[in-house]
Amino acid sequence: MCTLLAVALAAPAAPYSKRQGQNFQTFTGALGGISATPVTDSGNPDRKFQVKGDTFVNIGAALQRSCDQQFNACANKANGGDKTLSVSACSDQKSK
Helix, strand or coil: CHHHHHHHCCCCCCCCCCCCCCCCCCCCCCHHHCCCCCCEECCCCCCCEEECCEEECCHHHHHHHHHHHHHHHHHHHHHCCCCCCCHHHHHHHHCC
């Protein structure tokens, strides 16, 4: 549940301990072979979570960014001519 999980986990980051290299993104759906962007510990105590160089105060915002990036990559691939994908299918995946 890429989007719902992000909203559910939008609480403050305090319960997450520093786990170097761990991916906090647990969504495994990958239409077109496109996985959700990893969410990792940034090493910054004020903005604990990182997605592709962008940092976030809470896990919910980081997970949402990860899901948005996955959706955009999927939609771009669908719009680029990949007949095995559709933007609608990408959208459906994002809502899971």
